[in-house]
Amino acid sequence: MLAGAAAAGVAAPVVVAGLGTASASPETSRPARAGVTRRVTVYAEELGGGQFGYGLSPGTATIPGPVLEVYEGDTLEIDLVNNTDRRLSIHPHGVDYDVDSDGSPLNDSFNEPGTRRTYVWKTRAPFQKDGRWMPGSAGYWHYHDHAMGDDHGSGGILAGLYGALIVRREGDLLPQRQYTVVFNDMTINNRVAPDIPVIEANQGERVEFIAIGHGNTFHTFHLHAHRWVDNRTGMLSGPDDLTPSIDNRDLNPGDSFGFQVIAGEGVGPGVWMYHCHVQFHSVGGMAAVWLVRNPDGSMPDGAQEALDRYQAHEHSSHAGH
Amino acid sequence: MLAGAAAAGVAAPVVVAGLGTASASPETSRPARAGVTRRVTVYAEELGGGQFGYGLSPGTATIPGPVLEVYEGDTLEIDLVNNTDRRLSIHPHGVDYDVDSDGSPLNDSFNEPGTRRTYVWKTRAPFQKDGRWMPGSAGYWHYHDHAMGDDHGSGGILAGLYGALIVRREGDLLPQRQYTVVFNDMTINNRVAPDIPVIEANQGERVEFIAIGHGNTFHTFHLHAHRWVDNRTGMLSGPDDLTPSIDNRDLNPGDSFGFQVIAGEGVGPGVWMYHCHVQFHSVGGMAAVWLVRNPDGSMPDGAQEALDRYQAHEHSSHAGH
């Protein structure tokens, strides 16, 4: 588990395939060997209030579910335990799976209530075919239910059965903090302001966002005072790379992207908003805050006041203005 | 015409500018000469039930219309015959045309009922200007009516007057199968599940998708178990290319993209869904299936059962779940 993520309360990131524990400084990922097969048990559980989540042990399900991470070349065997009274499944984006692991009722690939089923996800590096380079699996992907409520998992997704899936390429840089942010209909991680937990980092830390879109509505993800580039890693290949820098990006159902930023780089510590930029969505509660602490972890001047203002978010127009 | 496309029933792809017949294995496109001018007659016809289509001979109009293909440098002269009682036109994306070929009422560029009119589309390779490389015409584009119903062709588009336009660059790889998938309002190619024809390929074949968005609603195109990269060809320039791999992409009105995948590569044969990932759109019928047969063309285990389940698609929530 990466440092700080659990504390942030937004997700329960879990390093499945050996990315190791958090380090004091960013390090380049270098798996000891390629093509490892890892097995992980995932538990689907009801959380009350019509919410459901995935977890890595009984009683620990969260919304979003754990961050699953592998390297290109690895295989992930998901042993899904359905501890609910609904049929459900787990369907990944970006990786390779045969029809038995599709997670769709179309392919009879789901868990009946109370059952256990294995889903196998394979990954691979870019490879040549017909003299061309076909895409590898590396990317900021996601997984979700595809069977609860209807044949497309609409009920499961609405209820919280989703999470981030990262496939890293050898040499990718590892973050020190990691957050999963899911725009699911009119919520962020099935919550609305001011009930979205505050995420935190210290100034200078390398922080990774995984952004996922779900549901029925369109959104745009905006992060204040930090930018990334619109490619696989969020960083440039070099100073002449023409990939656009962005700080606002469409985040529609089934889509995902990720990036790493240096917390407070060039802008300082403080409380920074991230929100849907569709105006009535942000006003309606799709607005959250990222607390960037001082480098030593102390509170920046004015930060508590900003957090207090966030808690007073009212989902309505500003009276008198 | 490329092999399999007509059999798939989704479109009637037609190679206009000499891409040749299908080959047993993928080959690199190498036009004998550049700058060819080709003339093609397109017939706009009423199909009944309020539907209209374009075709390459009288009585053969389809929705979507034929795939028109040229090489950068070629000119395409479209002789549009309006065999309907409505005014209509043909307006392309991506290529060069003067105001007379704009296809818009604004420029008095349309066919009155029963009339014939020529539209000229030119293309060109990237070229230098002021020390910069300006974009060429190569791309997965589209064409559509711009005059029926209102000055923007809303009625014609709604009724099915649209199709794919591919401009290839010398050296581009040719596919063995080709499908046009148009998300037009709440339909795929003006149909909804389970009435969307099954598209087919054999495992290992190089398959090209051309995805087009139309109408009034936003969509995301998701293909199960296959991915591409978000650039002009869907393939990487090399193993270090940072272009993201994707399997879900926004597909909004007027937009288009295309890519080639190897059918069943790394995942095996079977029935794979492609659908809008907006939940109520897929449940409402924007879901279709791609049958990837065994390499020898035989049916994979379980595929018929999956096709049968698709036919039972009910556009509603799963009773009891």
Next chain:
Amino acid sequence: MLAGAAAAGVAAPVVVAGLGTASASPETSRPARAGVTRRVTVYAEELGGGQFGYGLSPGTATIPGPVLEVYEGDTLEIDLVNNTDRRLSIHPHGVDYDVDSDGSPLNDSFNEPGTRRTYVWKTRAPFQKDGRWMPGSAGYWHYHDHAMGDDHGSGGILAGLYGALIVRREGDLLPQRQYTVVFNDMTINNRVAPDIPVIEANQGERVEFIAIGHGNTFHTFHLHAHRWVDNRTGMLSGPDDLTPSIDNRDLNPGDSFGFQVIAGEGVGPGVWMYHCHVQFHSVGGMAAVWLVRNPDGSMPDGAQEALDRYQAHEHSSHAGH
């Protein structure tokens, strides 16, 4: 100020940081020195009819506001004078600012009615961190109110408090004409057809579009007969660059992009539409025209007739068709 932009009436572009006056031919930008700090006073004013705008002197506010331009490395100090009776602010995308310059009520960063406040925006070139190239500030960005009406500035944005912000990189090519096009809810620059001013250029001129999305609805920006590539500049890095050519692009709230085209290149002069490609949006008035004059500035054949037709835009279906 760049030639023609003011005449076009769409915006009041202003070169803040020394890009100089328009030139007869495009030239490469080469700032005399890096890291300049410039101060500009911006006036927020009520324009009547519920509209508000930003301007560079009292009584000159426009919708959209002035184009603000700097080079990577420069600092821009915005002295915002609030000449209205509402609270409001100025919030930028893409650049660096501390919490005091955030422009959000969350950070107590706004102007009460009648007050003056300084917002500091810094920029920087791409830089290396942990062996990677982090993104620079160069890009086609924008600024907008973040405090009027509610804590997200929904009221200010709706009313017209927005504009383009360009951060150029040394060596970038300067345009001869420049237009800001903001898709704000169901309007272009808070207007609908046929009341959107005609923009103009002469054939062969290098023209820059800055496109910005705002409000609550999704849009796609389409320009007839001209294309660009989907990267930072709209031009290719070289002939083998796989960045897609596009002529239609999603333009959703908070998003922005820009590009340069050569007016009428390969297609000739005339009246060219640019519009939202969502059908009921264009029919509803999100459609405008760009007059590309002959190289000598004279009117092309048929152009006046097209302009007259545009003036007759009726926002309704074509009677009898």
